[in-house]
Amino acid sequence: MNYPSTSVQGPSEQQVSEGLPSAIDPTQVGAAQPASGPQRSRELVFGIEGLTAYYGEAAAIRDVSFEIYRRMVTAIIGPSGCGKSTFIRCLNRMNDVIPSFRTDGRILYHDIDLQAGNVDPVAVRRRIGMVFQRPNPFPKSIYENVAYGPRIGRSSIV
Numbered sequence: 637m638n639y640p641s642t643s644v645q646g647p648s649e650q651q652v653s654e655g656l657p658s659a660i661d662p663t664q665v666g667a668a669q670p671a672s673g674p675q676r677s678r679e680l681v682f683g684i685e686g687l688t689a690y691y692g693e694a695a696a697i698r699d700v701s702f703e704i705y706r707r708m709v710t711a712i713i714g715p716s717g718c719g720k721s722t723f724i725r726c727l728n729r730m731n732d733v734i735p736s737f738r739t740d741g742r743i744l745y746h747d748i749d750l751q752a753g754n755v756d757p758v759a760v761r762r763r764i765g766m767v768f769q770r771p772n773p774f775p776k777s778i779y780e781n782v783a784y785g786p787r788i789g790r791s792s793i794v
Contacts, residue, residue, distance in 0.1 A: 679706040680746075682727065687741035689722050689731065696722040700741070728764035729757040762788065 682704040697719035731737040
């Protein structure tokens with residue numbers, strides 16, 4: 637779906653943005669500037685650089701680059717089938733179990749390249765969890781599913 641470009645007139649310059657305008661634009665609702673105070677440094681959690689994910693020869697996502705910071709809300713939105721789940725599954729290497737799956741680009745987690753050869757994918761999944769829309773239990777008893785987390789304990793990624 638293509639959205640028209642919009643332009644917003646700023647106080648001293650015109651800014652042009654592609655796609656939908658910002659959902660919350662403080663200049664449009666007359667909001668005051670935030671009070672100046674000490675700047676908090678942002679801790680980078682994920683740095684995604686040129687990520688392309690393939691199933692066989694078909695690219696599910698292409699050239700995705702952006703940063704995700706600690707304690708900041710980040711939303712991955714888009715229509716059905718656009719690659720949202722594929723992208724999120726790349727963050728904890730869940731796609732590694734699919735034989736035809738491969739990636740190009742880099743996924744850094746606290747400056748550790750998650751796709752490096754010395755990174756244990758199981759340790760990554762222990763550290764970077766996912767919450768699914770629908771229950772996704774292991775093919776075991778309820779007791780075994782509940783006891784699984786405490787049983788595997790904690791380990792480092794590398």
